Amino acid sequence: MTTNDDQLLIKAIQNGDTKAYAQIVNRYKDLVYTLALRMLKHREEAEEVAQDTFVKVFRSLNKFKGDSKFSTWIYRVTYNTCLDRIKKNKKHINDVAIDEFTINKLETIDNALDNLIKEEKHTLIKKCIHMLPEDSSALITLFYFEELTLEEISKIINLEANTVKVKLFRARKKLAVILEQYLEPQNSMNYGK
Numbered sequence: 388m389t390t391n392d393d394q395l396l397i398k399a400i401q402n403g404d405t406k407a408y409a410q411i412v413n414r415y416k417d418l419v420y421t422l423a424l425r426m427l428k429h430r431e432e433a434e435e436v437a438q439d440t441f442v443k444v445f446r447s448l449n450k451f452k453g454d455s456k457f458s459t460w461i462y463r464v465t466y467n468t469c470l471d472r473i474k475k476n477k478k479h480i481n482d483v484a485i486d487e488f489t490i491n492k493l494e495t496i497d498n499a500l501d502n503l504i505k506e507e508k509h510t511l512i513k514k515c516i517h518m519l520p521e522d523s524s525a526l527i528t529l530f531y532f533e534e535l536t537l538e539e540i541s542k543i544i545n546l547e548a549n550t551v552k553v554k555l556f557r558a559r560k561k562l563a564v565i566l567e568q569y570l571e572p573q574n575s576m577n578y579g580k
Contacts, residue, residue, distance in 0.1 A: 393411075393456075393457040393458075394453065394457075395407075396410055396411050397411075397448060397451065397457070400445070400448060401448060401449065408445060411444070412441050415458065415461050416437065416441075418458065418461065418462065418465075419436075419437045419440050419441070419461060419465045420433055420434070420437045422462060422465045422466065422469070423436040423437050423440070423465060423468075423469055426466070426469040426470075426473070427469055427472060427473070432472060432476075435472075436465070436468050436469055436472050437465075439468050439472075440461070440464050440465045440468045443464050443468060444461060444464055447464070511566070511569065512562075512566070514569075515562055515565045515566050515569060516528065516562065518565050519558065519561055519562060519565065520561075522554070522558075523554070523557070523558035523561055523562070524558075525544070526540065526544075526551070526554055526555050526558045527555070527558050527559070527562060529543065530555055537551050537552055537555070540555075
């Protein structure tokens with residue numbers, strides 16, 4: 388009971404016409420996706436099942452006998468592919484407790500946001516350190532990024548530890564001024580100044 392148009396396309400596909408296959412996919416993609424989405428209730432899963440369905444349709448086209456509409460046959464293939472996916476998913480449903488999954492997912496998102504904020508702060512600080520005079524920039528880098536002690540820095544730059552401490556204090560003050568100038572436009576935007 389297949390429409391004549393579908394029969395012509397099926398024969399063309401069997402003869403190697405890829406454009407005919409593209410027409411079949413285009414004609415039935417919404418039908419397949421909608422059914423998959425309703426059964427699986429997850430967009431990515433439905434998209435995968437729709438792709439799997441069209442691969443199965445292509446491979447099994449010779450099994451279509453024409454006793455029903457072609458759309459009915461595609462529906463059946465889609466339905467069975469969805470059932471296979473549901474069975475596969477049920478095998479793994481107890482692998483991770485729902486609460487644990489949610490907590491892990493939230494922690495992952497929180498960690499990603501924290502890392503992003505840290506990265507942005509780190510980038511901003513490096514940018515501002517780059518604006519400092521070379522000696523101040525070196526001191527801040529050695530003390531905060533390389534985590535050297537005042538004594539270690541004093542040996543590197545050949546100055547007394549107390550002098551290094553004073554220079555480091557001044558370098559931090561300069562850095563604070565640069566950071567403040569850099570952040571001021573953002574603060575006024577955020578706080579309505």
